Amino acid sequence: MSDLYFTKDHEWVLLQGDVGTVGITNYAQHALGDVVFVELPDVGRVLEQGKEAAVVESVKAASEVFAPVSGEVTEVNHDLEGEPARVNSSAEEDGWFFKIRLSDPSQLSGLMDRAAYDAYVEGLQ
Structure with a gap:
């Protein structure tokens, strides 16, 4: 099983131990268009699953x-x-947003793997 998970809101998290690297998917960056600004969370901030963590601004929105x-x-x-x-240019690699130490690893079970995410995106088109 892969350590890469996806949300229906087009975020991804790559788990390495108890820390996950988070970004947006290629689908999301393509939908946004040219990204012109990113607002990142502060180190030490505690985030809650499904709540706002960062902001990305593009020429569209x-x-x-x-x-x-x-x-x-x-x-x-x-x-x-x-x-x-x-x-x-690298949404799922160099374009990552932040790293997070998971407080509840069981939350990963509610996320999709690559195959499930790809099928989900295909259903949106």
């Missing part, structure tokens, strides 16, 4: 990024502050 799991922010991707377009 501003959109909330929701926490796929609950926990404490341990790191943010400061590279996005000077180069928000990384979200467009």
Whole structure:
């Protein structure tokens, strides 16, 4: 089983131990268009699953990024502050938003794996 999970709101979380790296999917960045600004959460902030964690602004719209799991922010991707377009060029790798120490790993069971997410997205088109 992969350690990569997806939400219906188009966030992904890659689990490494008890820390997850979070970003938005390629589908989400494509829908947003050119990303021009990213507002990241503060390190130490406690996030609740499904609640707003960050904001991404594009030439089309501003959109909330929701926490796929609950926990404490341990790191943010400061590279996005000077180069928000990384979200467009590498949404599921270099364009990650923040890292979170999971407070309840059982929440992962409510998320989708890659195959389920891909099928979900296909149903949206």
